[in-house]
Amino acid sequence: MVTISDIAKQSGVAKSTVSRFLNGGSVSETTKLKIESVINETGYIPNTFAQSLKAKRTNIIGTIVPRLNSFATSQTLIGIDEQLREYNCQMIISNTSQNLEREIENIYSFAKQKIAGIILLATQITEAHLEATRKVNIPILLVGQQHDAFYSLIHNDFDAGYDIGKYVLEKGHRKIAYLGVSEKDIAVGLKRKSGFQRAVSEHSDCEVHYYETSFKIGEAIKKVPSIIDSIQPTLFVCATDNIALGVLKAASLKGLNIPNDVSITGFGGYDMTEIVYPGITTIKFYYEEVGTKAAQMLMKLINDEKVDKTTILNYKIIERESVDNLSLSNL
Amino acid sequence: MVTISDIAKQSGVAKSTVSRFLNGGSVSETTKLKIESVINETGYIPNTFAQSLKAKRTNIIGTIVPRLNSFATSQTLIGIDEQLREYNCQMIISNTSQNLEREIENIYSFAKQKIAGIILLATQITEAHLEATRKVNIPILLVGQQHDAFYSLIHNDFDAGYDIGKYVLEKGHRKIAYLGVSEKDIAVGLKRKSGFQRAVSEHSDCEVHYYETSFKIGEAIKKVPSIIDSIQPTLFVCATDNIALGVLKAASLKGLNIPNDVSITGFGGYDMTEIVYPGITTIKFYYEEVGTKAAQMLMKLINDEKVDKTTILNYKIIERESVDNLSLSNL
DNA sequence: CTGAAAGCGCTTACAG
DNA sequence: CTGAAAGCGCTTACAG
Numbered sequence: 001m002v003t004i005s006d007i008a009k010q011s012g013v014a015k016s017t018v019s020r021f022l023n024g025g026s027v028s029e030t031t032k033l034k035i036e037s038v039i040n041e042t043g044y045i046p047n048t049f050a051q052s053l054k055a056k057r058t059n060i061i062g063t064i065v066p067r068l069n070s071f072a073t074s075q076t077l078i079g080i081d082e083q084l085r086e087y088n089c090q091m092i093i094s095n096t097s098q099n100l101e102r103e104i105e106n107i108y109s110f111a112k113q114k115i116a117g118i119i120l121l122a123t124q125i126t127e128a129h130l131e132a133t134r135k136v137n138i139p140i141l142l143v144g145q146q147h148d149a150f151y152s153l154i155h156n157d158f159d160a161g162y163d164i165g166k167y168v169l170e171k172g173h174r175k176i177a178y179l180g181v182s183e184k185d186i187a188v189g190l191k192r193k194s195g196f197q198r199a200v201s202e203h204s205d206c207e208v209h210y211y212e213t214s215f216k217i218g219e220a221i222k223k224v225p226s227i228i229d230s231i232q233p234t235l236f237v238c239a240t241d242n243i244a245l246g247v248l249k250a251a252s253l254k255g256l257n258i259p260n261d262v263s264i265t266g267f268g269g270y271d272m273t274e275i276v277y278p279g280i281t282t283i284k285f286y287y288e289e290v291g292t293k294a295a296q297m298l299m300k301l302i303n304d305e306k307v308d309k310t311t312i313l314n315y316k317i318i319e320r321e322s323v324d325n326l327s328l329s330n331l
Numbered sequence: 332m333v334t335i336s337d338i339a340k341q342s343g344v345a346k347s348t349v350s351r352f353l354n355g356g357s358v359s360e361t362t363k364l365k366i367e368s369v370i371n372e373t374g375y376i377p378n379t380f381a382q383s384l385k386a387k388r389t390n391i392i393g394t395i396v397p398r399l400n401s402f403a404t405s406q407t408l409i410g411i412d413e414q415l416r417e418y419n420c421q422m423i424i425s426n427t428s429q430n431l432e433r434e435i436e437n438i439y440s441f442a443k444q445k446i447a448g449i450i451l452l453a454t455q456i457t458e459a460h461l462e463a464t465r466k467v468n469i470p471i472l473l474v475g476q477q478h479d480a481f482y483s484l485i486h487n488d489f490d491a492g493y494d495i496g497k498y499v500l501e502k503g504h505r506k507i508a509y510l511g512v513s514e515k516d517i518a519v520g521l522k523r524k525s526g527f528q529r530a531v532s533e534h535s536d537c538e539v540h541y542y543e544t545s546f547k548i549g550e551a552i553k554k555v556p557s558i559i560d561s562i563q564p565t566l567f568v569c570a571t572d573n574i575a576l577g578v579l580k581a582a583s584l585k586g587l588n589i590p591n592d593v594s595i596t597g598f599g600g601y602d603m604t605e606i607v608y609p610g611i612t613t614i615k616f617y618y619e620e621v622g623t624k625a626a627q628m629l630m631k632l633i634n635d636e637k638v639d640k641t642t643i644l645n646y647k648i649i650e651r652e653s654v655d656n657l658s659l660s661n662l
Numbered sequence: 663c664t665g666a667a668a669g670c671g672c673t674t675a676c677a678g
Numbered sequence: 679c680t681g682a683a684a685g686c687g688c689t690t691a692c693a694g
Binding site: 013014026027028053054055 | 671
Binding site for chain 2: 045047048049050052053058068069071074075077078081082090091092093095097112113114217245246248249252253271272275276277
């Protein structure tokens with residue numbers, strides 16, 4: 001193990017000078033060169049712990065995720081990781097398995113570890129979150145949800161909901177099943193639905209039935225048959241791609257043809273929506289870019305630079321084959 | 332920030348005694364009680380960096396993964412994480428984005444960070460891996476691949492290949508397209524194929540055509556049409572579920588009915604194989620259990636306990652609807 | 663621009 | 679069982 005003392009000795013300077021060199025302080029050109037070459041020769045790498053102990057700050061970023069096996073999470077993590085690498089930061093990922101308490105625990109334990117900042121992929125913000133945030137006093141960036149007490153980076157869920165609503169209405173659908181999730185999840189449960197409802201409200205002749213399910217594909221699969229039987233919608237609007245995938249499976253099992261017998265839309269832009277047959281029309285959110293952006297924002301927060309309280313990211317609608325054009329077939 | 336000195340003062344003992352208490356050294360019952368209560372009052376948590384700096388060992392485990400957005404990886408990580416939590420260990424995940432050089436870099440950088448051990452979800456072992464392993468001198472557990480120089484935890488790829496081969500042959504398939512990946516990936520590319528070939532070799536009347544593709548779904552989708560046109564197989568045996576998903580998509584696009592026109596099998600047991608229509612018959616590997624087991628093994632390695640050089644994990648075949656029974660239809 | 667010194671919070675022989 | 683002391687590898691005023 002080569003330490004800063006070794007470098008100092010071999011370069012014929014003091015430890016403090018080496019340290020200054022390492023941290024971009026003022027060092028003369030000649031000593032700079034000398035130290036540099038010694039470091040290269042020896043392959044010296046600073047001991048992170050010693051640095052952190054003294055500096056009371058690490059270059060470690062903690063990311064708290066509700067689950068690891070989700071397309072959105074994976075892509076976001078990739079983006080964060082990629083960006084953090086450029087900042088020479090490490091990322092620690094903490095998976096809470098959808099357990100809100102663990103989320104809180106993790107905030108505290110990250111704080112004790114002197115982590116530089118936290119990226120929280122949140123689904124809900126509770127009173128405990130607020131309290132933890134107040135106490136720990138390290139920068140936290142909320143991703144995917146908005147809350148007054150946090151800096152946040154969110155998808156444009158409302159507009160996305162509005163656009164998908166307008167889109168399917170233009171295609172002539174008037175009897176629609178909306179398969180949503182709990183409104184406790186403001187972004188996914190509430191905003192997407194509200195946007196959609198706004199679009200619906202612009203058409204007086206539209207009949208929409210609202211249902212609530214979970215994020216689990218299996219649950220959607222189970223719920224669909226009875227919905228089809230009872231109201232015979234021409235279209236399912238699903239609050240997530242996973243739910244859409246479940247509807248597709250259930251409808252296929254029922255022997256229905258998509259989109260001729262029933263149409264489907266999702267939200268997310270998960271890879272799988274393109275792989276299934278037929279491809280599912282959906283709203284694509286740019287998860288990886290969200291990750292990159294999140295890392296950038298957190299970095300600014302850490303460095304006390306100015307950051308907008310809320311940043312809204314864009315989306316785009318991807319038209320595939322899962323939505324029938326009824327207005328066309330009526331001609 | 333409350334430190335060990337605070338605890339010492341308030342308990343009326345020396346820092347070293349507190350430290351001994353914390354680390355399970357010999358402390359009298361009365362001082363034990365005293366220290367304990369002070370710690371509880373103050374909410375003291377040891378500073379990880381100070382500990383690590385001195386002890387030259389952390390409770391951090393590094394996991395190196397080739398990609399983050401893979402079902403197998405995610406599930407394995409969940410298993411590792413869950414188990415590590417019980418050991419009070421942190422996990423740092425490092426994503427190499429399939430870049431072998433980054434894998435090597437990460438081994439070194441983990442070593443410099445005094446990480447306790449490394450779990451390497453490997454696809455290939457190169458000379459550089461061997462060199463890194465020799466140099467860093469910290470326990471490394473290989474997951475998914477076997478190599479003499481490593482402790483490893485692997486799937487039973489050969490037997491799985493053999494079983495799927497036997498299964499489809501029993502179903503009467505005799506004209507088969509095997510869609511594999513590079514043999515550089517010993518486990519996925521070579522062993523699965525070898526096992527399958529062994530099964531085939533037991534039937535003289537079987538015609539198999541071997542093709543190579545990547546792990547990317549898109550590439551499989553592109554390759555399939557020409558294969559179907561040129562040899563008209565009754566069945567595709569795919570070396571991974573993603574490839575199988577691609578074949579299903581391509582065949583569906585071609586207007587073929589699965590399994591009536593062409594059958595498909597995969598390897599892996601990814602969630603998605605159950606969600607697509609029809610469900611894909613596949614080999615299920617227990618990825619989450621692999622993760623748990625990996626964490627357990629690495630822990631033993633770290634504690635210098637005895638560990639088998641190679642541990643082979645089980646699998647099971649999941650029959651779904653993607654394989655036609657030709658022997659039945661011939662009756 | 664440079665160096666000596668103190669100290670970050672902990673652990674570890676060592677002596678008692 | 680307990681305490682004083684040294685030291686892990688680094689950074690940071692401070693003085694020059």
